[in-house]
Amino acid sequence: MNHDAIVVGGSFAGLSAAMPLARAGRDVCVLDSGRPRNRFASASHGFFAADGMPPLGLVAAAREKLGRYPSVRFIDTTAVAAEATAGGFAITLADGDRLDARRLVLAFGLTDDLPDIPGLAERWGQSVIHCPYCHGFEFIDRPLGVLATMPMSSHQASLIPEWGPTTFFLNGGAMPDEETCGTLAARGVTIEPAPVVSLHGASPMLDGVRLADGRFVAIAALYLAPRTRFQSPLAEQLGCAVEAGMFGPVITTDAMKLTSVPGVYAAGDIARPMHNATFASADGFLAGTALHQNLVFG
Ligand SMILES: Cc1cc2nc3c(=O)[nH]c(=O)nc-3n(C[C@H](O)[C@H](O)[C@H](O)COP(=O)(O)OP(=O)(O)OC[C@H]3O[C@@H](n4cnc5c(N)ncnc54)[C@H](O)[C@@H]3O)c2cc1C
The missing domain is CATH 3.50.50.60 (FAD/NAD(P)-binding domain)
Structure with missing residues (x-):
């Protein structure tokens, strides 16, 4: 099946990116390996209307809301490879399956080197x-x-x-x-x-x-401020431009979260120098709306 979009990473940025696509009735597939960066904390603070909720509970609640839209599919897996194809992009999953999509959102988060x-x-x-x-x-x-x-x-x-x-x-x-x-x-x-x-x-x-x-x-x-690295090599595999940030690499995006590769959007900690769940969610929603309009007008 050729999805309208595949979102790699189902946390603050990825689930927020999928929401406007779901609400436009577009086929969106969210791939997630279940390792949000703040999973070590017992409570997440400062997120709108959810201050003090456990991080995994917060992500589960967002996923439950998104899952109510019929055009959304979730796969709990790791995306291991990505490449451009004639019709868009192909993603290879950990079990060797391949999925196709017209557009991608990268929202795979960071790892902290302590x-x-x-x-x-x-x-x-x-x-x-x-x-x-x-x-x-x-x-x-x-x-x-x-x-x-x-x-x-x-x-x-x-x-x-x-x-x-x-x-x-x-x-x-x-x-x-x-x-x-x-x-x-x-x-x-x-x-x-x-x-x-x-x-x-x-x-x-x-x-x-x-x-x-x-x-x-x-x-x-x-x-302490840890050095950070990408959780996944997908951005490099796709040829997305990456710049040096204060803490580690940052995927270069324009104001609408489009990377240097047409059709590939990036959001969350991997695509901004300052990291926070609210920023990640806002950027994800922006990427999702920009991607949708690119499907319509692009
Ligand atoms: C210890 C700690 C505590 C924090 N506390 C707070 C807080 O209280 N409030 C706050 O606002 N911010 C907090 N933050 C920051 C917050 O965690 C991040 O800003 C936020 O998680 C970024 O969201 P994201 O969606 O970009 O990435 P993440 O939340 O890290 O999610 C990335 C998702 O992508 C998945 N993924 C990775 N690679 C792949 C792949 N190849 N295929 C499929 N899925 C993949 C991961 O499993 C993960 O689920 C904290 C950070 C840390 C380190």
């Missing part, structure tokens, strides 16, 4: 967190840490005192320049140069971190 420090990965999304707007309120007024992972970390360290007294762990890395140290001092941030060797507390909660020189620093939450 620092390899004992006790860190098991607390990811709980007491080791990336975004104060998502999870900061839960730790307000408690001692907080920021782990240096990239030059941008000093910006994060100067923001976090908004939520509580902050220690910036350089983790053995370079001391920031004089101006940045001045900004951090003005924000009341303590700079800790020693490497962090382990995290402690009744996981997934955090009591503090052990430094290489043996000292223990008590904190309730540790912020």
Whole structure:
């Protein structure tokens, strides 16, 4: 069957992209491998009318609403390959099946590469967190840490005192320049140069971190900005232009979320420098409407 559209990734961006297509009665197939990026958190915050819902529950609720439209099909699988064909595009699934579509939406999300420090990965999304707007309120007024992972970390360290007294762990890395140290001092941030060797507390909660020189620093939450990579190689396989973002690669799109390959749209974390479920959903809806109008007028 030649679908009007295949959406690769059935989370905030992908399900939002499929909605306007479904409401226009178009055949849309959503492929999803069930690994949304925020699945490690017990609650998702800040999403319109759904603050505090579990991430997987939020995605399941959106999927249930979308599933009420008769022209939508879901396949729980991984798309492993994509190529252009005479009529559009072909997607190969993990079991070897091939699906055809006139247009594609890529919404396959990112993977976070976490620092390899004992006790860190098991607390990811709980007491080791990336975004104060998502999870900061839960730790307000408690001692907080920021782990240096990239030059941008000093910006994060100067923001976090908004939520509580902050220690910036350089983790053995370079001391920031004089101006940045001045900004951090003005924000009341303590700079800790020693490497962090382990995290402690009744996981997934955090009591503090052990430094290489043996000292223990008590904190309730540790912020960090991870490096990111695409969950899937499909964009590269299709020849979509990719640029370097602050945290990792970003698929280049125009204002309507069209990639450099005609007929291929991209939305969500993979196609924007700043990551958040609300942004991903908005971009997905934009991609879906743009794709629909491209089917009509293109
Ligand atoms: C720990 C953590 C907590 C977070 N908390 C919040 C929060 O509280 N509030 C908030 O607004 N944002 C939060 N975020 C950010 C939020 O998770 C992302 O912005 C959002 O998930 C991006 O949505 P997306 O649809 O682009 O990608 P994702 O949600 O990551 O979904 C991508 C989907 O594509 C699927 N997929 C990947 N490859 C394939 C393939 N080849 N074939 C088929 N399917 C595939 C995946 O399985 C997944 O289901 C958090 C992020 C992290 C890391």
